[in-house]
Amino acid sequence: MVHYICKGGCGGSSEEMTVCEIDGCANQWEMMEECNCADGKHGVSEVAEVLVVKDSNGTVLKDGDDVVLIKDLPLRGSSTVYKRGTKVTNIKLMDNPDEVDCRLGGSAIVLRTEFLKKV
Numbered sequence: 001m002v003h004y005i006c007k008g009g010c011g012g013s014s015e016e017m018t019v020c021e022i023d024g025c026a027n028q029w030e031m032m033e034e035c036n037c038a039d040g041k042h043g044v045s046e047v048a049e050v051l052v053v054k055d056s057n058g059t060v061l062k063d064g065d066d067v068v069l070i071k072d073l074p075l076r077g078s079s080t081v082y083k084r085g086t087k088v089t090n091i092k093l094m095d096n097p098d099e100v101d102c103r104l105g106g107s108a109i110v111l112r113t114e115f116l117k118k119v
């Protein structure tokens, strides 16, 4: 459906052809521009795809979060086993939504989020 949007920075939109009336908008009292978008984004605010990383419960994880292990995890190539319940602080997200980067026992390791629970 055709609608009209203000490109003066106020983010205004209208279903009728009208002027922007927002105080302080760069295009105040100027005609809004016709737009035909169907998604309500007006083709301007291209939102970058956000990487969403979730723990085993589906809780969203962020950089700097603390998590605990929900199962014993053997460290590949060594006899070390990180025990269930071990707390891991200050995780770092990576490009892969299934893994996070962290330090544990002085080593930099990568953990799969399916074995983590946010605390």
Ligand SMILES: [Zn+2]
Binding pocket: 006, 007, 008, 009, 010, 011, 012, 020, 021, 022, 025, 026, 027, 028
């Ligand atoms: Zn405006």
Ligand SMILES: [Zn+2]
Binding pocket: 003, 005, 035, 036, 037, 038, 040, 041, 042, 043
């Ligand atoms: Zn639009």
